[in-house]
Amino acid sequence: MPLAKAGYWFKGYVLVEVGGKNPERLVNLCLIAGFPVWGFSAGDGSVFFYTTLPKYRGIRKLARRARCVPRVRRRFGLPFIMSRVKKRPLFLLMAALMLAGLIYMAGGTWSIQVKGNETVSERDILSTAASAGLTPGARKSTLSPSAIEAALLTEHPELTWAYVHFQGTLAVIEVVEKTRPAGELPGDVVAVKDGVVTSVLVLSGTPLVQPGQTVKAGDTLIAGSPGDARTGARGTVVALTWYEVYRETDLYDPIPVRTGRKTEVKVLRHGMTETVLAGKHNIFEWYEVEDYPEFTLFRGTSRELTLLSRIFYETEWVPQRITQEEALSIAKREAMEVIERELPSSAELVDLSYETLTVEEGVIAVRLVVSAEEEIGGVRPWPLTTDPDGG
Amino acid sequence: MLRKIRQDIAEILELPLDVSLDLPKIVIVGELGVLIQNHRGLIQYSPERIVVGIGQGQIAVAGDSLKISEVNQEDMIVRGRIKTVQMST
Numbered sequence: 001m002p003l004a005k006a007g008y009w010f011k012g013y014v015l016v017e018v019g020g021k022n023p024e025r026l027v028n029l030c031l032i033a034g035f036p037v038w039g040f041s042a043g044d045g046s047v048f049f050y051t052t053l054p055k056y057r058g059i060r061k062l063a064r065r066a067r068c069v070p071r072v073r074r075r076f077g078l079p080f081i082m083s084r085v086k087k088r089p090l091f092l093l094m095a096a097l098m099l100a101g102l103i104y105m106a107g108g109t110w111s112i113q114v115k116g117n118e119t120v121s122e123r124d125i126l127s128t129a130a131s132a133g134l135t136p137g138a139r140k141s142t143l144s145p146s147a148i149e150a151a152l153l154t155e156h157p158e159l160t161w162a163y164v165h166f167q168g169t170l171a172v173i174e175v176v177e178k179t180r181p182a183g184e185l186p187g188d189v190v191a192v193k194d195g196v197v198t199s200v201l202v203l204s205g206t207p208l209v210q211p212g213q214t215v216k217a218g219d220t221l222i223a224g225s226p227g228d229a230r231t232g233a234r235g236t237v238v239a240l241t242w243y244e245v246y247r248e249t250d251l252y253d254p255i256p257v258r259t260g261r262k263t264e265v266k267v268l269r270h271g272m273t274e275t276v277l278a279g280k281h282n283i284f285e286w287y288e289v290e291d292y293p294e295f296t297l298f299r300g301t302s303r304e305l306t307l308l309s310r311i312f313y314e315t316e317w318v319p320q321r322i323t324q325e326e327a328l329s330i331a332k333r334e335a336m337e338v339i340e341r342e343l344p345s346s347a348e349l350v351d352l353s354y355e356t357l358t359v360e361e362g363v364i365a366v367r368l369v370v371s372a373e374e375e376i377g378g379v380r381p382w383p384l385t386t387d388p389d390g391g
Numbered sequence: 392m393l394r395k396i397r398q399d400i401a402e403i404l405e406l407p408l409d410v411s412l413d414l415p416k417i418v419i420v421g422e423l424g425v426l427i428q429n430h431r432g433l434i435q436y437s438p439e440r441i442v443v444g445i446g447q448g449q450i451a452v453a454g455d456s457l458k459i460s461e462v463n464q465e466d467m468i469v470r471g472r473i474k475t476v477q478m479s480t
Contacts (some may be wrong), residue, residue: 028432031464040459042438049459 008036012053012077020068023047029062053079109138110169117175120156128155129164129173140166148173185381186232189222191215192378195239205233215239221377230382237377240350243342245335248365249327252319256286261314267291269306277307284314324364328356331366339370347374415445417476424460424470425452433459433467441469448480 018026023046030037030051035058039050051059056072063070085092112134114122129135132151133143145164152162152175161176189205197213205222209215224233265279290311297305332354343349350371357365401407409416409429418426431444441452441459457471 024433024436027436027462031432031462034464038459038461040436040462042436047436 004036008050008052009077012075012079013050014053014056014072014076015048015050015074016056016059017046017048017071017073018063018068019046019071020063020066022066023068026059026063026066026068026070029066030059033058033062035059035062048073053077106169107140108169109134109136109140109143109166109171111136112171112173115172115174117177119177120158120175124156125152125173125175128152129171134164134171134173143171185379186224186226186230187379187381188220188224189233189235189237189377190380191217191219191221191237191239191376193217193241193376195241195374195376197221197237197239198373199236199238201236203234203236204231205235207235209237215376224382226382232379232382234379235377236375238373239376241347241372241374241376243339243370243372245338245368246365247331247335247338247368248363249331249334251321251324251327251362251364253322254317254319256288256315257318258288259314259316263312265310265312267308267310269308271302271304279310282312284312286315286317287312288315289313321362327364328366331364332368335366335368339368343370343372344374347372413446415450415478417450417478419473419476422454422473424468425473425476427467427469429465430467433462438471443467445478445480448478451475451477451479453477 020026027037027040027047027049035051035055037049037051039048041048053075056070060070112126112129114125117125128151129148132148134148148164149162152164152173153159156175158177159175160178163174165172165174194216195214197209197211197215199211200207200209200221202222205224207222209219209221215221221237222233222235225231261284263279263283265281266277268275268277290313292309292311294307294309296307335354350373352368352370354366354368357367413429415430416428418428420426427443427445427450429445430450431446433441434444434449435442436459438457439453439455441457443450443452452469452473452475454474455472457469457473459467460470461468
């Protein structure tokens with residue numbers, strides 16, 4: 001039926017109001033005649049229904065037989081739209097002009113956006129794009145994104161990738177600049193921390209240290225050739241390193257102890273809300289709470305109602321002496337956590353030792369010393385001013 | 392007599408009775424609508440009551456805001472808030 005109604009829209013259809021004594025008869029006559037009628041409703045002694053425009057004349061004849069008076073209340077569909085348009089030719093002309101203008105404007109480039117540039121300025125990129133034809137106002141059909149991309153990559157060797165595309169009337173130039181990892185910059189391999197060298201593997205450059213030698217952070221381990229060849233040092237230097245952590249623990253650990261004073265409060269709990277019926281909350285600075293349900297109504301339902309006896313027990317903090325072993329265990333655990341945070345994942349644990357110290361009465365201290373074997377070499381690049389390729 | 396013979400023949404041949412005897416068929420969709428098939432025309436129409444003719448009698452649909460959304464020579468769809476559907480023969 002919806003398809004049929006779409007057909008009626010093309011033919012045109014009307015809302016007819018039928019007044020008179022017997023509109024039902026008119027409906028029956030329409031049905032017998034095979035007229036398409038639908039959407040009946042009644043109001044103010046009249047019957048309203050829809051019928052197609054070509055059949056309306058026939059309905060007027062039938063209405064005379066049924067002694068009814070039909071009136072057209074509303075008109076729908078293409079024929080009526082067309083008749084309105086015919087009466088206003090300028091309106092149609094303007095609509096066509098606007099549509100043509102809209103299509104023409106949508107075919108142009110209104111603005112240009114550059115994304116992804118950091119070192120290459122947006123002005124340079126836009127200038128190169130303009131030389132390839134991409135300017136505000138340029139027709140999209142005359143532009144070749146691949147030619148613009150090629151021009152950008154040729155003009156700016158700092159760019160490694162360029163992509164030009166359109167989002168409606170916005171031209172977007174996306175670029176990716178070349179990045180040189182810091183490790184690739186030529187330089188010397190230096191010690192990043194103190195240690196005793198255990199092994200040296202040189203890939204390029206001159207080793208300045210030997211196994212068994214003690215080095216400090218910043219010492220040069222492998223030297224590169226900063227002359228004309230400008231060959232950076234590369235290699236691995238493994239050394240024995242030390243980590244030391246000092247931790248103190250109190251032998252007295254405060255715990256809450258009830259003083260014997262208490263107060264009782266009657267509370268009515270309804271769902272998540274509570275109402276204090278008698279007594280005062282929080283009269284102690286430190287306290288523990290215990291609830292004792294007295295009775296419950298509507299148990300297991302959303303309206304569950306519970307009367308509670310809530311007792312507040314006053315507490316005070318009493319230092320309790322812990323054993324030396326417990327204090328030592330706490331200090332060692334805390335010290336190990338610090339070491340684990342500091343130690344690189346590639347480091348290999350060689351030795352672990354600790355000494356216990358008594359700082360003062362009631363305080364115990366632990367000094368944890370860990371030795372590990374790890375890579376300590378890091379490239380320190382030569383100053384960029386002496387590197388003609390360095391940018 | 393003729394109707395009884397037609398009914399017997401339809402039962403022997405296992406034919407649908409509504410088709411063979413030209414009977415009305417009514418489908419009620421909750422309180423939202425009524426489909427009346429094989430009707431004989433509209434007798435009375437108001438937003439509260441619609442009376443439709445059938446072969447030998449009437450079907451009266453009562454309710455609120457009643458509308459005839461679709462109608463042709465065979466089918467009629469009544470929509471609105473249906474309260475009662477009554478058939479009298």
